[in-house]
Amino acid sequence: MKYLMEFEPIIKKSSSLSPHTFSGLAGVCEYLAEPRSKEELAALFKTCHTNKIPFRILGNGCNLLVRSAVVPGVVVKLTNPAFCGFENLGNTVRMGAGASIFSAISFCSQNNMAGFETLIGIPGTIGGALLSNTSDKSGPISRFVRKIEVIDSLGIIQIRDKEEISFSDKGNDLRDPVILSVEFAFEIDKTESIVKRLRKAWISRKIQLPLGVPYAGKIFKNPRGLTAASLMEQGGFQKTKVGGAEICDRDSNYIVIHPNAVVEDVLRLIEQVKQGIRERFNVDLELEITIW
Template sequence: MARQGRTHAQPRRTSNQRRLAAAVAGLKGTVQFDAPLKDYTSFRIGGPADVLVEPADIDDVVCLVRQTRAQKLPLFVVGGTNLLIRDKGIRGVVVSLGRLRAIKEEPGAVLYAEGGVGMPTLIGYAIRHSLAGLEWAAGIPGTVAGCVVMNAGTRLGEMKDSVKAVRLVNMQGEIVDLPVSEIPFAYRRATLPPGIVVGVWLQLKAGVRAEIEKVVKDYLHYRRDTQPLTLPSAGCVFKNPPKDSAGRVIDSAGLKGAQVGDAQVSDKHANFIVNRGQASAKDVLALIRKVRAAVTRKTGVKLELELKVVGQA
């Protein structure tokens, strides 16, 4: 008798697909293959990840790091605001810490926040508990982890002013706690060992709730008046030149409103590029080149990117 063939044969997995599946096997969190990343960036721009993982907890992060390392796959964390993902996305494993959202108060006006806590959520918690020290971050939409990695800041202060210690899962899958004295901070950058920031201790101070709320509200009003907060953006695109403002230099070169596709230099603040609807990473990068060239030609200033660009073109 002839053998009956399989009528619903599954396509054979490639070697890379098998490695990706092994890297995420057994995780408690959510796993999506070929996942679009635009909803995980403040720019609302970005191609797909080979696989996107939202770990359920820190143990999940440890497991994911170890399995990804065993499969020799690249690992990338999304979560900051100053990020542009190119249109063909990111190869390997992409991690969002959105489910790591615990906050707890410790003695001595210290808050511990897991890496996926949004800064607006953390500021709200601090206000309710009459803790001062995070007012500088009013209006920053990124996560705690992202703000540490990029040493996020405003004219009122920056992340290094608040950090007491950082909890990291290193690339061997070990949990390491680093005091702030072991973390070199610079302008919009923290030099950390390779790994994933999963928690941060913040040294705050007891304050008066009404006074803290007033500072936050006043600064939010200032940001709304001076920055394009109603359109998707990645915050400031360029670092400020020495003793000057990138926004002022770009404005002086006549570039407010300059546009490539749906990417536009903001009319409100020239150091912001906004997504007017369907902007691609290609549009943004073309506009960045246009701004840089014009500023250098007209003012002699060479602008340095604050924006982090990742992924495949």
């Protein structure tokens, strides 16, 4: 495509998205881009925006279902070290949006920063986690956020203070197309205490969701005052299966992907649950998972 020629060194044509999603169920994207700097990413965004080329950011694909056989336009992965680093700023830490939650926990633990250790076992990147306001039993990650560096809809790099953004357990109202980095503030604690909480969280996560299995999830946002998982349990949806997709019996808000599953199985299962919950409880479940 002529508009993208200047980005040739960082773009692959017709790239499979399966290895980039947790469920492993995905087609290809027209172009997969891995920019080398924030400026290059901003320039790519502007080119796409000006020429009406669809532009999407892919984190670790843990909260993503790809329905299209070919995702049109450009899909961007923030894999370059320019997007995955950690900077200790004294009272706060700046984390690249492409950094994994796992590496963030590791950085914090090594620097006696407490708070992220209970996220252990949650897959994804800092950018994806911020977008959905990822949470665990201790609360949402928004409680540690101080500033967010973004590319705005005009392609300009901007800093947003936490006060400008409204967070809820359903996500946030940030409307900028790209999260570049997030600044977090943590309490300082002893290594032994952090490691103790990390081990405890790891044990309870392994009980909640057995590891080593592909999942699609987290499927639904929690309706106000309720949890999607408990509604599904009350509605008897645990272990409901469509083809190779099955509601997880330990946590109903996740779908187990069996080896014979296709993306249509997952979509039909989601639709079946939504309809059942509407009929039974008069509640419209809203999707948390993104569908491309």
